[in-house]
Amino acid sequence: MxxxxxxxxxxxxxxxxxxxxxxxxxxxxxxxxxxxxxRMHFVQNSTADSRHIVPxxxxxxxxxxxxxxxxxxxxxxxxKSVFNHRTSLMSAKRxxxxxxxxxxxxxxxxxxKRQVAASSNKNQKRHVAALILARGGSKGIPLKNIKPLAxxxxxxxxxxxxxxxxxxxxVWVSTDHAxxxxxxxxxxxxxxxxxxxxxxxxxxSLETIQEFLKYHNExxxxxxIQATSPCLHPFDVREALKKIxxxxxxxxxxxxxxxxxxxxxxDELSDEKTKALNLDPANRPRRQDWPGELCENGSFYFTTKDxxxxxxxxxxxxxxxxxxxxxxxxxDGDIDWPVAEQRVLRYGxxxxxxxxxxxxVSACLAEGINALSSNTRNTSAIHMLQEKQVEVxxxxxxxxxxxxxxADKLQKRTGCxxxxxxxxxxxxxxxxMKNKSLDWKHVAFMGFDQADEKLLKLAGxxxxxxDAPELASKAAKYICHLxxxxxxxxxxxxxxxxxxxxxxx
Numbered sequence: 001m002x003x004x005x006x007x008x009x010x011x012x013x014x015x016x017x018x019x020x021x022x023x024x025x026x027x028x029x030x031x032x033x034x035x036x037x038x039r040m041h042f043v044q045n046s047t048a049d050s051r052h053i054v055p056x057x058x059x060x061x062x063x064x065x066x067x068x069x070x071x072x073x074x075x076x077x078x079x080k081s082v083f084n085h086r087t088s089l090m091s092a093k094r095x096x097x098x099x100x101x102x103x104x105x106x107x108x109x110x111x112x113k114r115q116v117a118a119s120s121n122k123n124q125k126r127h128v129a130a131l132i133l134a135r136g137g138s139k140g141i142p143l144k145n146i147k148p149l150a151x152x153x154x155x156x157x158x159x160x161x162x163x164x165x166x167x168x169x170x171v172w173v174s175t176d177h178a179x180x181x182x183x184x185x186x187x188x189x190x191x192x193x194x195x196x197x198x199x200x201x202x203x204x205s206l207e208t209i210q211e212f213l214k215y216h217n218e219x220x221x222x223x224x225i226q227a228t229s230p231c232l233h234p235f236d237v238r239e240a241l242k243k244i245x246x247x248x249x250x251x252x253x254x255x256x257x258x259x260x261x262x263x264x265x266x267d268e269l270s271d272e273k274t275k276a277l278n279l280d281p282a283n284r285p286r287r288q289d290w291p292g293e294l295c296e297n298g299s300f301y302f303t304t305k306d307x308x309x310x311x312x313x314x315x316x317x318x319x320x321x322x323x324x325x326x327x328x329x330x331x332d333g334d335i336d337w338p339v340a341e342q343r344v345l346r347y348g349x350x351x352x353x354x355x356x357x358x359x360x361v362s363a364c365l366a367e368g369i370n371a372l373s374s375n376t377r378n379t380s381a382i383h384m385l386q387e388k389q390v391e392v393x394x395x396x397x398x399x400x401x402x403x404x405x406x407a408d409k410l411q412k413r414t415g416c417x418x419x420x421x422x423x424x425x426x427x428x429x430x431x432x433m434k435n436k437s438l439d440w441k442h443v444a445f446m447g448f449d450q451a452d453e454k455l456l457k458l459a460g461x462x463x464x465x466x467d468a469p470e471l472a473s474k475a476a477k478y479i480c481h482l483x484x485x486x487x488x489x490x491x492x493x494x495x496x497x498x499x500x501x502x503x504x505x
Contacts, residue, residue: 015031022104038235045363055481097487098146126220127170128169128219128221128223128226129221129223130162130170130171130223131173131174131209131222131223131224132172132173132174132227134180134207135204136176137199143177146179148479149340149344150344150348151478151480151481151495152477155180155184155227156350157348158227159173159184159187159224160232160349160351161349162234162236162237163188164234164349164351165235170190171188172216173189173191176194176196176199177297181193182474186455186474186475192215192216195211206312209222209224209308213305221245223302223305224303225300226415228331229299229300230329230340230348231326231343231347232349233327233349234349237300240302243302243305243319244302249319250303250307250316250317250318251303251304251307251315251316251318251319252301252302252318252320252321253296253301253318254296254299254321255297255321255323256295256325256328257293257294257295257325258292260292261277261279261284265317278293293322294322297330299330299405325344327347329344350496351477352460354461355436356390356391356392356436356444357390357391357392357393357443358443358455359446359489360395360446361395361410362397362448377490378490380490382414382416382489382493383414384493384495384497385465386415386416388497390444390496391413391436393432394410394411394418394419395418395421396420396421426454429443429445440458440459443460443461445458445461445463446462446463447464447472447476448472448484449468452475453475459477461477461496462475462477462478463477463488463491464476464478464479464481465480465483466481466483469485478492480492
């Protein structure tokens, strides 16, 4: 086959190198067909109008291994190229630019696929469960998990935060003790009765959680919340969960930043000298110049079921969630209980903002108007609540003739509405709440005896005087230090005020 250039004739050798790379410009190519060579290809020289004919060229844009530049002579034996050096460099640059465009397009396509996959995962609703492990056989403090801390059962502090976070499809307590079960249910949790096999002193948290998942296969993500972290707030739980549901992590655990210099422990009887583990003593930094270290604070551990089934609570694609030091309170050790109470009163989560208080007159004020008269703290507490935009409604029963006869005086002295309730007081209270567009999370209730048990459980914040019967005390979320008629209402109001500034739902 021949190609003419003026009077010159050049042969296009049929055995051209298979690695020939073709240029991209369509203006430099044309195709001819003959019986012998059904596909012929002209390669146009940009500096001369000479053409080289190549039979059956590879597909346009194809990349060959040998990487012969555009315009390289294809005849055999090799002839002197008609392309100058500048043209070769420009061709190479075009190939490089084309490759860069291809790589960028491929990267963009992969990114779009990842975004589509992430969006698909978000649309697939996964069951998220909060799980608090509360064994009854505590060695340090008997039944520590339900021991009152600042008037609230220890486990109640984290259950309140978990429920109010509103990110969990279910909230569970795994326990082997009947009393813990009652308290957990009073705080709105479901109870998983753990088996004796995972109730031993040597049982790990992983084993207990694996047993829970065995019976609750619908759960996809578990948040193991420690009952001994009473300063947990809902916003921390919500933000940490996003790292799994939105960012695609497999496990998230809480940490706190500590500024503590650590030293190697040595045997006092040996000649070994201690040495610093995380500082250079010769260049001891100031606290403000040292970022500190991140340490687990034990508040919570989010883990996917798939990771737990592999035998790990932390792993896979894992990340930490840093909590503020004031909320990183762990009383798992032998901490002085009164000190812990002061911490939790200042930094613990008190629940939703209380807008309405129902107070059982006969139960909490004992002698009705006489109690209000003899103890000015009760009336002062009611007035303070009203000043803080908390409405107070005093409840009297149709069976309580003394309280009913003094209803007008009570209303005049306290400035509160006095409402008579029937045999099913829940219906009466919920009718009032409906008219005020409130739910139980924003309502407080103060009762005393067994008849108030259900309302004590329903209310977002509930209390009983210090001398209340045991059944009512277990249903209440706060136990006053003072008895009825001796300032119990004032005690409960102070509990609300201490927590209200720190509430961050």
